[in-house]
Amino acid sequence: MNRTTLHWSYLNFKDVPMDLFLYEDLEEIYLKENFITTIPKWLLNLTTLKFMHFAGNNIGSLPDEMYLLENLEFFDVSHNKLTKLPETIGLLMRLRCFNVSGNQLTELPIEIGDLKSLEELNIANNQLQRLPLQISECVRLNVLDLSDNKEIWQIPERISNMQSLQTLMADRCSLIYLPVALSKFVSFVRIFHNTPITHIPICYERFYQNFFDNRQKPTPMTKRSDGFFWVLEKETYTKLLLPIGTRRIFSIPSCENQTTLYDDCLHALQYFNRFVPLYSNKALRSLLPEKYMADHIKNGPIARCSLTTCANPLYTTYYFMVVKRSGSSSKQLFTCNFCSQFCGLTWLGENGKKYYQIAWEVFED
Template identity: 45%
Template sequence: MNKCTTLHWSYRDFTNVPIDLLYYEETPEEIYLKENFLTSIPAWLLQLNNIKFLHLTGIGQLKKLECLDLSENPIKTLPVEISECSRLLELFLNGLAELLYIPDRIANMRTLQTLSADRCGLLYLPASISKFIAHVRMFNNLQITHIPIAYEKHFTSFYQQVQNVPRTTIDPYLFLIREKETNKILLLPIGTLKVFPIPSCENSVTLYDHALRCINYMNHFISIHKHNEILNTLPTVAMKNHIKNGPISMCNFCTKLLYTSYYLMVVKRRNSTSKVIFTCNFCSMFCSNYWMSDNKAKYYPVEWEICDN
């Protein structure tokens, strides 16, 4: 059989990885298997050590997958299709030095019990995670500037050391704020377009976000984010991408979905020498006031401002 370095097996309606690959004189360095109907990844495929690039977009058909370990690979982005693996219990992302963020749709998988992303290149943590996750490890992500309040129960003393470490080159469209107590710069999740201080005018969240919530509500009846024919009817590409990729956060009080605009509270623990920075996201002043009334004995708010540059 002829030698080849690239193998294109995408859009073939495969339900299994063809065993023919084992009989190539030389294993291809690049294998494209995207948008097939694979229900499992054979162990022998992962033992072909000549593979440099394996494209598996559409990994969402793996309905029986319980553990996915992508550790120690040059992976830059995670496909949101991972969130369609409806039985996934454990996700290991350790040593992905080029991974800058974890999509919120993945972090909020209801089945996920363990999420481990040690020694990655994360710029920030997903603003919300599933309440069912029991074990979270995020050690040695030295570019993280703050901790979303959703991680409070998983918090360890390690995070006290990771604020304002010099970052890699950052896209100028990312959203930065400065907390005024210690003058630290905080990087907010990708997709943030507007944040409102507390107190602020009520009903400041944009109509665009309200529209996205209404569209997302239809996911209770049909999984819109998986149907391109429906997504393509939306008026803008940005709206299509927001629905497909999922919200960037949830309200820390009522769990309403947040997409591009939200009320932001920066807080620190009372009577703590570490002064770790936590962030809270809310859909309204109503929710922020109720959350603060329940937590004022534990946290105090810190003023912040948007960084113009």
């Protein structure tokens, strides 16, 4: 008899059975699809537990003392009735996989950034309105699923650009544009079923299929902000929303070396941000000479140069291009962002047979 693994799923339990104490050195428990309403505090004394599967129960809250499970690596509490997570969740230092999808969460505690061993985070199908920037401190996170959170309208650039991120899923949210500062290590993306989106950054092109086209039924954007920057493409006269923080863009060809001193300063600060998390300093807003600079430091670059061999970070000013696939029946527009005219012309030289340019102009409302 295997006394380290216990399978008690689909047994109509209303409580966690005390019989668990009969299993010394218990490492894995499966109690999914029961009617359990609470995780009892006595269970937290089983510190040998590495794997807990409580999916499909009626659990309404997690005990603050969850951190006592110091060896816990896998925790699935999906499809329950959780409305919040305890701040102490960040003390599960060995947690590698956390599935809390299918609950009623409206926010995540900022302490989630303390999970330095976390590799997979599934927060899909909740009621989240935003993602805390502290997720970017989960330095080993390679799978992030936030699909079906219908109030999320933006993925912070600092999160989409995480160095370990390999899989990103955000289908059926309310994204108004896709983050252009996408990690170059991402190998799987499902993020296209967000109907307010009017264009796809070229960094997503390798993941895009024609059956993702949603331009036939766009959903009007509900968010309003003075900081939004729009361009009007001149083939179908569609308004395209560019990443928040954009102040000025240039066509290709145009004059060279138009990057501002402001952007040069942000590049330097971003370098220091790698070693000291400046974005978490609450005094930034009052100390910096430019009122929006704190936001740029906090969020990170809004895009990266579309030339793969360059990938320089972009902040407020960049070269911009709208393209379509040559010979394709797809109506989808793709956009490119470049740090210099040289990068733009190099990209055109490499991809001129696959794409053709669409003229655009800045949209003045």
